[in-house]
Amino acid sequence: MPSIADQLSAKLGDAFASLQLPRELGRVTPATKSGTAPFQCNGAMPAAKQAKCNPRELAQKIVDAIAGDALIAAVEIAGPGFINLTPAQSAYDARAAEIAGDDRAGAPLTDAPRKVMIDFGGPNVAKPMHVGHLRSSVLGDSLQRLLRFRGDDVVSDIHLGDWGLQMGHLITELREEQPDLPYFDADYSGPYPDTPPVNIDDLARLYPLASKKAKDNADRLELSRTATAELQAGRPGYRALLNHFIAVSITALKQDFDALGVHFDLWKGESDVDPLIPAMVEDFKQRGIAELSDGAWVIHIAREDDKKELPPLILVTSGGASLYGTTDLATILDRKANFAPDLTLYVVDSAQGNHFQQVFRAAEKAGLVKEGALEHVNFGSVNGTDGKRLRTRDGGTFRLADLIASAIERADQRLKEAGLAADVGAEEHARVARMVGLAAIKFADLQNYRTTNYVFDLDRFTSFEGKTGPYLLYAAVRVKSLMRKAADAGVKPGRISVQADEERDLVLALDAFGSAIDQAIDNRAPNALCDHAFSLAQAFSKFYSACPILAAPDDATKASRLALAEATLKQLELSLQLLGMEAPDRM
RNA sequence: GCACCGGUAGCUCAGUUGGAUAGAGCACUAGACUACGAAUCUAGGGGUCGGGAGUUCGAAUCUCUCCCGGUGCACCA
Numbered sequence: 001m002p003s004i005a006d007q008l009s010a011k012l013g014d015a016f017a018s019l020q021l022p023r024e025l026g027r028v029t030p031a032t033k034s035g036t037a038p039f040q041c042n043g044a045m046p047a048a049k050q051a052k053c054n055p056r057e058l059a060q061k062i063v064d065a066i067a068g069d070a071l072i073a074a075v076e077i078a079g080p081g082f083i084n085l086t087p088a089q090s091a092y093d094a095r096a097a098e099i100a101g102d103d104r105a106g107a108p109l110t111d112a113p114r115k116v117m118i119d120f121g122g123p124n125v126a127k128p129m130h131v132g133h134l135r136s137s138v139l140g141d142s143l144q145r146l147l148r149f150r151g152d153d154v155v156s157d158i159h160l161g162d163w164g165l166q167m168g169h170l171i172t173e174l175r176e177e178q179p180d181l182p183y184f185d186a187d188y189s190g191p192y193p194d195t196p197p198v199n200i201d202d203l204a205r206l207y208p209l210a211s212k213k214a215k216d217n218a219d220r221l222e223l224s225r226t227a228t229a230e231l232q233a234g235r236p237g238y239r240a241l242l243n244h245f246i247a248v249s250i251t252a253l254k255q256d257f258d259a260l261g262v263h264f265d266l267w268k269g270e271s272d273v274d275p276l277i278p279a280m281v282e283d284f285k286q287r288g289i290a291e292l293s294d295g296a297w298v299i300h301i302a303r304e305d306d307k308k309e310l311p312p313l314i315l316v317t318s319g320g321a322s323l324y325g326t327t328d329l330a331t332i333l334d335r336k337a338n339f340a341p342d343l344t345l346y347v348v349d350s351a352q353g354n355h356f357q358q359v360f361r362a363a364e365k366a367g368l369v370k371e372g373a374l375e376h377v378n379f380g381s382v383n384g385t386d387g388k389r390l391r392t393r394d395g396g397t398f399r400l401a402d403l404i405a406s407a408i409e410r411a412d413q414r415l416k417e418a419g420l421a422a423d424v425g426a427e428e429h430a431r432v433a434r435m436v437g438l439a440a441i442k443f444a445d446l447q448n449y450r451t452t453n454y455v456f457d458l459d460r461f462t463s464f465e466g467k468t469g470p471y472l473l474y475a476a477v478r479v480k481s482l483m484r485k486a487a488d489a490g491v492k493p494g495r496i497s498v499q500a501d502e503e504r505d506l507v508l509a510l511d512a513f514g515s516a517i518d519q520a521i522d523n524r525a526p527n528a529l530c531d532h533a534f535s536l537a538q539a540f541s542k543f544y545s546a547c548p549i550l551a552a553p554d555d556a557t558k559a560s561r562l563a564l565a566e567a568t569l570k571q572l573e574l575s576l577q578l579l580g581m582e583a584p585d586r587m
Numbered sequence: 588g589c590a591c592c593g594g595u596a597g598c599u600c601a602g603u604u605g606g607a608u609a610g611a612g613c614a615c616u617a618g619a620c621u622a623c624g625a626a627u628c629u630a631g632g633g634g635u636c637g638g639g640a641g642u643u644c645g646a647a648u649c650u651c652u653c654c655c656g657g658u659g660c661a662c663c664a
Contacts, residue, residue: 464626
């Protein structure tokens with residue numbers, strides 16, 4: 001059974017179609033104006049414009065066409081031509097029963113599943129993850145959950161940054177520290193040691209050192225460039241080192257992402273597509289896609305109607321090295337061969353807009369993909385309370401691991417202050433603090449539309465009051481507690497009969513689940529689902545305070561209200577899950 | 588200079604793709620615990636939607652222009 005809004009849309013669509021007007025104009029949405037009927041249709045006004053007639057008269061014809069329908073209890077025309085709709089009591093009861101009995105809590109599956117590749121996370125082998133990776137990870141993870149839930153075939157790839165100059169930096173800096181390692185001896189014929197010469201802390205230390213030196217020393221930079229080119233040309237010692245770097249890095253990253261509750265299907269990196277590059281470059285040269293310019297092979301991607309001058313994508317540098325545009329193109333080939341996605345989403349910050357425009361155009365020009373099959377899901381920056389990019393006290397970049405740890409610690413404090421999760425044992429208390437801390441930062445991140453820069457304020461995020469992750473967890477925990485009490489009292493959920501206003505409003509909130517998911521997916525922005533989860537929790541709170549359940553006057557009412565509570569819990573937990581959050585049983 | 592992303596209540600942010608009197612949370616004011624978890628609920632004050640012009644029955648939303656903040660502009664990723 002579709003949502004009440006969709007059922008009404010179908011009726012109104014029929015009515016518009018019967019008047020030779022576009023069916024889409026019959027779309028019914030929740031009313032924006034409180035105090036009127038719960039649903040509205042605005043289609044009469046654009047239709048009147050199109051048919052050059054009076055909108056109120058046209059609205060009247062629509063109303064006549066739907067007159068007497070069992071689904072609709074009342075219709076009225078208001079203002080310039082709004083059609084306000086009140087569904088029949090039976091529609092609420094039936095829809096509530098449907099949601100209560102549905103594992104998907106009323107959210108439909110897509111009827112046109114796609115193959116979607118989603119590229120997010122994108123951590124760097126050379127550098128520890130920082131705040132910037134938080135948004136990509138949290139947003140990308142929620143998107144993959146949403147797409148899968150709606151029925152698409154999804155593959156996620158972390159797309160590790162393990163190629164290019166940064167690797168040259170690591171190699172040359174390690175060489176300065178430990179020149180006697182066999183990896184640097186060009187005459188050494190192997191085998192190389194199995195034990196890595198560095199740990200994750202070494203990697204985190206070496207890269208900034210080299211990067212800083214190279215910044216004001218051209219010779220030092222050249223050293224790294226040469227090493228990069230040698231690595232890419234296949235120098236065995238450097239390849240062996242690269243493998244160590246990647247292995248050490250992945251071990252650490254897996255811990256971080258497990259802790260964050262974020263999953264990737266593929267742990268591929270830029271270096272994985274290196275074998276594809278020579279043939280790809282050769283193909284581009286032969287087909288005239290790539291051209292020689294200042295000693296470099298480039299792909300011109302500017303178009304005549306461009307408002308700005310777009311620089312070409314550099315495929316091969318004059319030094320013979322490939323850049324990240326090169327590996328991105330090769331990655332598109334690799335994914336095409338292994339998965340053939342209909343759509344690829346790149347969840348990467350807005351600053352890289354130019355780069356993706358270059359890559360997408362180059363890929364289209366080379367005929368690798370259909371137009372529109374690649375999409376940059378861009379997002380804004382994370383700022384401190386001063387409005388500038390989040391920094392540590394001494395001005396350094398904020399490590400993601402530290403950020404998460406402080407959120408969990410703050411959540412722990414909050415729980416203790418409120419006397420929550422007090423009698424569950426130390427281990428369970430720590431588990432609850434983790435869930436609350438992660439919910440705090442994930443919800444805070446996702447509730448903003450992705451392109452806005454948002455202010456990171458841990459005190460606000462970890463509050464149990466207001467529009468926060470912890471509040472939603474609390475709301476779910478409260479319903480769980482209610483369900484246990486009901487079980488103890490022998491009350492069982494039963495047939496739903498919507499009576500009170502608060503019950504009706506709760507059903508209306510439940511009814512909007514599917515459209516919230518659609519909106520989140522269509523905009524590639526889960527904030528629509530955050531809004532839904534919050535308004536559902538609010539609708540439940542109102543219902544909860546206005547409509548006693550276990551103390552209801554009769555058994556039928558108890559059973560009906562308990563069924564509503566159960567349906568709410570199911571949908572709330574599903575929503576949280578799609579946002580990458582999890583509620584404990586008690587806290 | 589050019590381009591991209593922003594500018595909405597004191598603060599932090601939504602706004603279903605052009606609809607009705609622009610919403611939420613926090614903060615503030617006043618109420619409600621002999622109460623299924625009051626971390627809740629009820630009511631209230633608070634706005635030149637950055638400025639201006641245009642498109643039309645109707646604009647926070649579309650077009651143009653200007654102002655402010657952030658970001659990016661061939662061999663880093």
